[in-house]
Amino acid sequence: MLQVVLRVPFLSEPLERDEGAYAYIAQRMLEGEVPYRDHYDHKPPAVYFIYAGVFRLFGDTQESIRLFTLFFSLLITLAVFAAGYLLWGWAAALLAAFFYALFSGGPYIMGTSANTEAFMVLPMVLALFFFLRGTGDEGRGARFDYLLAGIFSGMAVMIKQVSLLNFLAFPVFLLVKGIAGRKEFDLKEWFKSNLFLGIGSLIFPLLFIIYFRARGALPQFVDGTLFENLTYVRTQNWNWSHLMRVVLLENSSLWFLALAASLHVLWRDRKGGNLLLVGWMLLSLGGVSLGKAFYGHYFIQVIPALCLLAAYGTLRYFSGPRNVFVAAGAGLVLLVMLGIALPAQLDIYFSSPEQKSVKKYSTDKFVVAKEVSARLEKELSPGEPIFVWAAEPQIYFYTRSRCASRYIYYYPLVIQAPGVMARRQELMRELEKSPPRFIVWPDGRLLNDPLFSFVKKYYRLYFMKRGWAVFKRK
Numbered sequence: 129m130l131q132v133v134l135r136v137p138f139l140s141e142p143l144e145r146d147e148g149a150y151a152y153i154a155q156r157m158l159e160g161e162v163p164y165r166d167h168y169d170h171k172p173p174a175v176y177f178i179y180a181g182v183f184r185l186f187g188d189t190q191e192s193i194r195l196f197t198l199f200f201s202l203l204i205t206l207a208v209f210a211a212g213y214l215l216w217g218w219a220a221a222l223l224a225a226f227f228y229a230l231f232s233g234g235p236y237i238m239g240t241s242a243n244t245e246a247f248m249v250l251p252m253v254l255a256l257f258f259f260l261r262g263t264g265d266e267g268r269g270a271r272f273d274y275l276l277a278g279i280f281s282g283m284a285v286m287i288k289q290v291s292l293l294n295f296l297a298f299p300v301f302l303l304v305k306g307i308a309g310r311k312e313f314d315l316k317e318w319f320k321s322n323l324f325l326g327i328g329s330l331i332f333p334l335l336f337i338i339y340f341r342a343r344g345a346l347p348q349f350v351d352g353t354l355f356e357n358l359t360y361v362r363t364q365n366w367n368w369s370h371l372m373r374v375v376l377l378e379n380s381s382l383w384f385l386a387l388a389a390s391l392h393v394l395w396r397d398r399k400g401g402n403l404l405l406v407g408w409m410l411l412s413l414g415g416v417s418l419g420k421a422f423y424g425h426y427f428i429q430v431i432p433a434l435c436l437l438a439a440y441g442t443l444r445y446f447s448g449p450r451n452v453f454v455a456a457g458a459g460l461v462l463l464v465m466l467g468i469a470l471p472a473q474l475d476i477y478f479s480s481p482e483q484k485s486v487k488k489y490s491t492d493k494f495v496v497a498k499e500v501s502a503r504l505e506k507e508l509s510p511g512e513p514i515f516v517w518a519a520e521p522q523i524y525f526y527t528r529s530r531c532a533s534r535y536i537y538y539y540p541l542v543i544q545a546p547g548v549m550a551r552r553q554e555l556m557r558e559l560e561k562s563p564p565r566f567i568v569w570p571d572g573r574l575l576n577d578p579l580f581s582f583v584k585k586y587y588r589l590y591f592m593k594r595g596w597a598v599f600k601r602k
Contacts, residue, residue, distance in 0.1 A: 130226075130229045130230065131198075131201060131202060131205060131228075131229035131230075131232075131233065132198065132202075134229070134230070134233050134477075135198050135201065135233045135239075135240045136198070137477055137484075138194070138233075138235075138240035138241075138481075138484060139191065139194045139195065139198070139240075140190075140191075140194075140481040141194075141240070141241075141481045141484045141485050141488075142190075142481065142482065142485050142494045142495055142497065142498045142522075143190055143494065143498075143522040143525070143526075144238075144241060144485070144489060144494050144522075145493075145494070145519050145520055145521065145522060145537065146171075146241075146243055146244075146425075147193070147241055147242050147243065147522065148497070148520060148521040148522025148523070148524075148525055149169055149171075149521045149522075149536060149537065150171070150175050150176060150179045150242070150244075151179055151183075151188070151190075151193065151522065151525040152167070152521045152522070152524045152525040152531070152536060153167050153169060153176045153179075153536070154176050154177075154178075154179030154180035154182075154183055154188070155180075155183065155188050155524075155525055155528070156530065157176060157177075157180045158180055158183060158184060158188070159511070162340070162343045162344075162345045163176050163345070163349075163352075164340070164345050164348035164349045164351070164352045164353075165340075165343065165344065165345035165348045165349075166534060167531070167534060167536050168352065168534050168535050168536060168540055169352060169536070170352050170353065170356035170357050170360060171244055171288065171352075171353070172244075172285065172286045172287055172288060172289060172336075172353050173286060173336050173339075173340075173349070173353070174247070174283065174286040174287040174332070174336075175244050175247060175287055175288075178247055178287075179193060179242070182196045188525075188528075193242045194240075194242065196242070197240065197241070197242040197246055197247075198240070200246065200247060200250065201232060201233065201239075201246070203250055204228065204232070204249055204250045204253060204432070205225050205228050205229050205232075206225070207250055207253040207254050207257060207432075208224050208225055208228045208253055208432050208435055208436065209221045209222070209224065209225040210257050211224070211253055211256050211257045211260065211432075211436060212224035212225065212436055212439055212440075214257060214260050214261060214264075214401075215260065215401045215402075215405070215436070215440070216439075216440055216443070219443055220436075220439045220440055220443055221439075223438075223439035223442060223443065224435045224436045224438070224439035224440075225435075226439075227382065227434075227435035227438050227439055228431065228432065228435040231378075231379050231382050231431060231434075231435065232428070232431050232435075234378045234379060234473065235378070235473060235476045235477070235484065235487070235488045236373055236374050236377060236378040236424045236473075236488065237374055237378060237379070237424045237425060237427045237428055237431070238423075238424045238425040238428075238488065239425075239428060239431075241425060243425040243428070244287050244288040245288060245425050245426065245428035245429055246425075246428060247287050248284050248287040248288045248291050248428075248429065249284075249428060249429065249431070249432055251280040251281070251283040251284040251287070251291075252280070252281070252284040252291050252294055252429070252432070253432050254276075254280040255276075255277045255278075255279075255280035255281040255284065255294070255295065255298075256277075256294075256405075256408060256432075258273045258274070258276040258277040258280065259273065259274065259277035259298050259301075259325075259404075260401055260404070261273045262274045262277060262321070263301075263305075263400065263401070263404075270321065271320060271321065271324045272324075274298075274321050274322075274324040274325045274328070275324040275325070275327065275328040276328065277298060277325060277328065278295075278324060278325040278326060278327060278328020278329040278330075278331075279328040279329070279331055279332070280328075281294070281295035281298075281325075281328070281329045282295075282328065282329040282330060282331055282332040282333055283332045285329070285332075285333070286332045286333060286336060288429075289353070289357060290414075290415030290416075290418050290419075290429065291415065291429070293411040293412070293414045293415045293418075294408060294411050294412060294415065294429075295325075295329060296411065297404065297407050297408045297411050298325055299322050299325060300407070301400075301403075301404045301407065302318055302321055302322060303318070305400060306318045336349070337349075356540070359543070359545045360419075361418060361419060361420065362545075363543050363544065363545065364419060364420040364421050365420065365421075366420045366421075366422075367420070367421045367422050368422070370421060370422035370423055370424065371422040373424075374422070374424050374427050377473075378473065379427075379431075379434070382431075382434050382435065382438055383434065385434075385437070385438035385441050385442060386409070386433070386434040386435075386437040386438045386441065388441050388445075389437040389438060389440050389441025389442075389444070390406050390409065390437055390441075392441060392444060393405075393406050393437075393440075394406065397444075402440070405433060405436055405437060405440075406437070408433055409430060409433035409434065409437060412429050412430040412432075412433050413430055415429050415430075416429055416430055424488075475487070476488060482495045492594070493518075493520060493570065494520070494522070496570070496593060496594045496596055497520040497522055497523050497526070497570075498522070498526060499593055499594075500523060500568060500570075500593050500596055500598065501522070501523050501526030501527050502526070503591065503593065503598075504523070504527050504529075504566060504568075504598065505526065505527045505528070507565075507566070508527050508528070508529050508565075508566070510528045510529075511528070511529065511530050512529050512530065512564075512565065513529065513530045513531065513532035513562065513564040513565075514527070514529045514530075514531070514532060514564045514565065514566045514567070514568065515531065515532040515533060515559060515564050515566075515567045515568070516531070516537075516567075516568040516570070517538055517567065517568065517569050517570070517579065518537065518538060518568065518569070518570040519537040519538060519539060520537070520568075520570060521536040521537050523568060524536065532558060532559060532562060532563075532564040533554075533555050533558045533559065534554070534558065535551065535554075535555055541555060552578070552579075555579070556578055556579065556582065559579070559582060560582070563586060563601055564601070565600060565601050566590070566598060566599065566600055566601070567583055567587055567598075567599045568596065568597075568598050568599075569583070569596070569597040569598070569599060570595075570596040570597075583599055586601060586602055587599035587600060587601055587602060588600060588602055
């Protein structure tokens with residue numbers, strides 16, 4: 129109930145740009161189009177299939193994907209509970225689930241948004257659960273658990289690539305455990321365990337490879353999910369302000385509890401499952417850091433590990449002898465952290481859907497995109513091509529239109545990377561071959577001079593909305 133109450137106020141919040149890309153591509157998939165081949169993007173494919181499945185069952189609306197994400201978050205809470213129960217029993221499981229319900233939907237980590245991380249963490253936590261169960265089993269039971277751990281890990285990677293780091297914790301743990309056991313180390317059994325992990329992890333990637341190969345989109349799939357991400361990471365700059373906002377203004381108390389628990393594990397309680405969880409958390413932090421930008425939704429990856437460790441640490445603290453000064457100091461730290469975090473969060477919770485978006489993302493672009501879409505929707509027929517020179521593909525989704533180009537946002541057209549000029553030329557050929565009736569130009573920067581010359585020659589200003597220009601073909 130707590131989790132539902134905390135998330136319901138965000139159901140009507142406008143889609144942000146990543147959600148808009150997933151929603152639009154899923155919408156076009158239901159019309160027979162293929163990701164990567166027909167629409168440029170660099171995220172793994174599973175998220176498009178999740179969106180498309182939701183739209184197929186419940187309709188292609190913002191409300192359907194928001195409600196599904198809320199329901200999905202409840203499943204993650206159950207998975208966190210299951211992992212906590214396997215590690216430490218009922219009390220820790222209930223407390224870990226409570227922490228996840230409380231902290232996973234925060235506005236600064238964009239926990240209520242339908243981003244890749246919101247879906248990735250369920251198979252990620254299930255992989256942890258089955259791996260933990262496998263380490264306690266023997267023979268065929270353990271191998272089946274390792275197979276399931278691999279399958280769920282592969283599923284998580286196909287939702288977002290950074291979960292690969294969490295999967296790597298498993299073979300490393302088996303190796304360390306085997307070496308530490310010395311006399312108990314069975315090389316043959318260790319190899320079989322890793323074999324089942326590896327086979328399981330390949331099932332979902334292979335299914336997607338077969339799917340895209342059958343549709344003639346395998347090169348674009350590989351390029352989009354692998355090489356484009358390497359380019360993306362290379363062109364990103366470190367943004368420490370995002371990191372500080374999430375850690376200090378939202379989940380600081382959770383980070384404090386998890387850090388204290390991790391130090392206790394490393395200092396006094398180095399049991400197998402405890403060490404695995406600390407390593408799993410560190411690798412989750414590695415996944416958060418890979419993109420360098422520290423966007424809020426990146427941190428969703430580490431929330432399950434933090435909640436499990438915080439539950440463990442809290443129970444250990446209250447079950448053992450405590451120094452009165454240590455207890456007072458810890459309580460004071462938590463009170464200060466809550467005093468910093470709560471006012472900013474409550475201000476967002478009690479705002480309008482539009483104000484929530486502006487305060488969370490520090491921009492009004494997602495609000496204006498919805499307003500422009502409402503105006504354009506009256507002019508467009510379903511599937512009619514338009515073009516948006518920006519990074520707001522949610523406009524295509526809202527208006528049920530079709531992008532007149534393969535490039536649904538302008539990032540791959542403006543970065544400093546090889547092949548960008550060829551992409552711009554491809555864009556111009558697409559637009560010149562079939563000029564759309566409307567072109568939306570939210571960004572005042574004229575980064576593509578041939579495109580702007582094309583707009584000036586063949587289009588006239590139709591209306592303005594908060595600085596956004598919408599052009600109509602002459």
